[in-house]
Amino acid sequence: MRAAVIDGKAIAAELRSEVNLKAQDLASQGWQPMLISVSVGDAAASEIYVRNQQRQANSAGVEFEARNYPAETSLEQLIGILQGLNADPRVNGVIIQRPLPDHIPVKVLQKAVHPLKDVEGMHPASIGNIVYNDLALGPCTAVASVEILKTLPLQMEGLNVTVIGHSEIVGKPIAFLLMGLGATVTVCHHMTRSVAMHSRAADAVFVAVGKPGLVTGDMLKPGAALIDIGINRIETPDGPRTVGDADFDSCAEVAGWITPVPGGVGPVTVATLMKNAVLATRLQMDHYRDAYARTDV
Amino acid sequence: MRAAVIDGKAIAAELRSEVNLKAQDLASQGWQPMLISVSVGDAAASEIYVRNQQRQANSAGVEFEARNYPAETSLEQLIGILQGLNADPRVNGVIIQRPLPDHIPVKVLQKAVHPLKDVEGMHPASIGNIVYNDLALGPCTAVASVEILKTLPLQMEGLNVTVIGHSEIVGKPIAFLLMGLGATVTVCHHMTRSVAMHSRAADAVFVAVGKPGLVTGDMLKPGAALIDIGINRIETPDGPRTVGDADFDSCAEVAGWITPVPGGVGPVTVATLMKNAVLATRLQMDHYRDAYARTDV
Numbered sequence: 001m002r003a004a005v006i007d008g009k010a011i012a013a014e015l016r017s018e019v020n021l022k023a024q025d026l027a028s029q030g031w032q033p034m035l036i037s038v039s040v041g042d043a044a045a046s047e048i049y050v051r052n053q054q055r056q057a058n059s060a061g062v063e064f065e066a067r068n069y070p071a072e073t074s075l076e077q078l079i080g081i082l083q084g085l086n087a088d089p090r091v092n093g094v095i096i097q098r099p100l101p102d103h104i105p106v107k108v109l110q111k112a113v114h115p116l117k118d119v120e121g122m123h124p125a126s127i128g129n130i131v132y133n134d135l136a137l138g139p140c141t142a143v144a145s146v147e148i149l150k151t152l153p154l155q156m157e158g159l160n161v162t163v164i165g166h167s168e169i170v171g172k173p174i175a176f177l178l179m180g181l182g183a184t185v186t187v188c189h190h191m192t193r194s195v196a197m198h199s200r201a202a203d204a205v206f207v208a209v210g211k212p213g214l215v216t217g218d219m220l221k222p223g224a225a226l227i228d229i230g231i232n233r234i235e236t237p238d239g240p241r242t243v244g245d246a247d248f249d250s251c252a253e254v255a256g257w258i259t260p261v262p263g264g265v266g267p268v269t270v271a272t273l274m275k276n277a278v279l280a281t282r283l284q285m286d287h288y289r290d291a292y293a294r295t296d297v
Numbered sequence: 298m299r300a301a302v303i304d305g306k307a308i309a310a311e312l313r314s315e316v317n318l319k320a321q322d323l324a325s326q327g328w329q330p331m332l333i334s335v336s337v338g339d340a341a342a343s344e345i346y347v348r349n350q351q352r353q354a355n356s357a358g359v360e361f362e363a364r365n366y367p368a369e370t371s372l373e374q375l376i377g378i379l380q381g382l383n384a385d386p387r388v389n390g391v392i393i394q395r396p397l398p399d400h401i402p403v404k405v406l407q408k409a410v411h412p413l414k415d416v417e418g419m420h421p422a423s424i425g426n427i428v429y430n431d432l433a434l435g436p437c438t439a440v441a442s443v444e445i446l447k448t449l450p451l452q453m454e455g456l457n458v459t460v461i462g463h464s465e466i467v468g469k470p471i472a473f474l475l476m477g478l479g480a481t482v483t484v485c486h487h488m489t490r491s492v493a494m495h496s497r498a499a500d501a502v503f504v505a506v507g508k509p510g511l512v513t514g515d516m517l518k519p520g521a522a523l524i525d526i527g528i529n530r531i532e533t534p535d536g537p538r539t540v541g542d543a544d545f546d547s548c549a550e551v552a553g554w555i556t557p558v559p560g561g562v563g564p565v566t567v568a569t570l571m572k573n574a575v576l577a578t579r580l581q582m583d584h585y586r587d588a589y590a591r592t593d594v
Binding site for chain 2 (some may be wrong): 107123124125126127128129131132133134157158160166168172173175176179182183184185186187188189191192193198
């Protein structure tokens with residue numbers, strides 16, 4: 001194996017300790033960052049994620065409260081609940097846990113969270129702000145993936161990057177975050193004629209498709225960075241395992257750097273959620289102070 | 298010359314006649330589409346554009362009113378004016394003419410236009426909606442450029458496209474509009490190591506940089522489509538001329554299709570503004586009707 005394996009847990013730990021300092025500073029000004037997790041129906045489905053977020057929130061100095069609503073809660077009721085959280089100055093961010101019951105369209109809920117409390121970075125206005133290169137609450141997985149690339153000794157300006165997967169919340173935001181850093185970006189997907197042609201030309205490859213083994217070593221340029229965003233549960237003779245979208249062994253022979261799954265993008269994504277919580281709190285503090293200053297005039 | 302020259306005026310005329318039918322239908326329901334043009338300071342700077350928009354609005358069945366405010370109008374006053382237009386149900390769209398005086402940041406004004414009246418498609422929420430592939434008010438130049446490509450007999454799914462220029466309101470939105478259609482998109486810019494390497498691999502090239510002669514025939518694959526979005530005034534021995542970013546003569550020898558400047562993307566952009574005016578009016582009509590229906594319950 002020639003690739004250096006990127007330690008997502010270490011990157012996440014460093015990020016959380018930076019976030020913790022900012023959270024303490026905000027708390028000392030009366031603005032303790034506070035997240036609310038909203039899940040609907042069967043709590044077991046999202047329990048692992050919620051517990052993990054809770055733990056990481058604690059270590060980042062962010063308060064965290066999980067609320068579970070019954071499966072039969074109506075869309076109108078949930079929107080009302082979100083409007084209540086939007087209006088509550090003690091709440092700085094809202095997380096909508098997936099999966100949701102079939103009668104609740106996730107996008108409608110995500111749009112109902114106020115953009116200033118959109119710590120998951122899913123609101124259309126949050127996505128648009130990223131396109132505009134504004135300091136904004138970006139979608140956590142995309143931001144985390146790009147942050148990992150930035151830890152490597154690569155010059156971003158002019159870097160040739162291929163993104164495989166063009167989802168609205170991962171592939172596309174990664175593409176414009178990278179454009180904002182000066183990279184030359186190609187986005188491939190299931191309709192692309194030859195993904196390998198594009199991936200072999202790239203200094204860095206991001207893959208976020210959800211297909212184990214999709215990227216193999218022969219699809220990479222020697223020394224390239226490979227950021228694997230996929231999370232797939234597969235059956236093996238030794239029992240179930242979690243793997244990414246890359247065939248790790250063959251890719252690690254060719255790549256210069258590679259993220260493992262688990263232990264790569266995942267932990268940095270949760271740390272980014274905490275970073276967004278602190279950023280959201282600061283934006284809200286500034287917003288309220290501006291508003292008060294104006295009425296004082 | 299082997300390239301077919303794309304007739305932007307004909308595409309625009311057809312689009313305007315479709316828009317006109319929809320405008321009449323809306324007018325018959327009491328929702329005559331109506332645009333307000335806002336310019337600040339020296340009206341002469343934007344006069345050509347405003348007059349052209351006025352003419353095209355007339356032919357598309359859209360009412361148009363140009364308002365000019367003195368150069369010394371403050372940002373706060375202008376935001377107040379826009380909030381008034383946002384609240385006025387007879388106004389369906391607001392156009393912010395450029396250039397603005399130095400003390401007026403254009404982005405702040407664009408954000409102050411309500412997303413439902415954002416006929417220029419510049420609000421972050423409008424940009425974000427495009428990323429989400431939602432029916433939305435897209436940035437006119439980007440939408441027009443993609444509409445032109447769609448008139449050609451090319452299969453969009455899997456098409457290799459290179460976009461040169463990564464501005465927030467042209468290059469990037471073109472990229473995700475094309476991704477939404479299934480194309481494989483590479484975005485190049487001034488930091489790209491070799492633009493020619495990417496453009497020669499492409500079935501279609503979009504260029505929006507503002508540099509005359511940037512794209513030459515040897516940078517194209519034979520038979521490719523070239524959509525030239527640049528608008529540059531240059532001096533020639535025969536007097537000033539308007540040209541695009543492509544060296545037209547050498548590109549026309551290689552390309553399969555090429556847009557002229559002027560007469561290519563420009564007219565389709567203004568027709569797209571009118572299409573947005575009608576779409577915005579329909580969205581507002583639906584929004585008001587939903588609101589009334591709810592209070593009736």
